[in-house]
Amino acid sequence: MKHTLALGSSRIVPEQLASRCSCRYGYDEKPSDRLIEKLDSARxxxxxxxxxxxxxxxVMLADRASA
Known part of the structure; x- marks a missing residue:
């Protein structure tokens, strides 16, 4: 499920925002988010x-997180 942020009459997808800007609007990008997006595209x-x-x-990212 994609999260969207409503700003006025337009809707913005967080992937279209710079990570620091999207964080201001309540979307906190995880390190795995972009990898998963690229994986979906490659698939x-x-x-x-x-x-x-x-x-x-x-896998390496998950291993680091669990260590």
Missing amino acids: SQEQWNDIVELANAL
């Missing part, structure tokens, strides 16, 4: 090598 384009690299990066 939809069937870029298998990129999928492997991104999955490994997510």
Whole structure:
């Protein structure tokens, strides 16, 4: 589920905002967010090598978080 922020009559998707700006509006980007977004994009384009690299990066990030 994508989170959106309503500002006036327009809706802004947090991925379109700079991370520090989106944080001002209540969206706190996690380190894994961009990796997951890139993984979804690579999967939809069937870029298998990129999928492997991104999955490994997510595993390393999870390992660091649990240490």
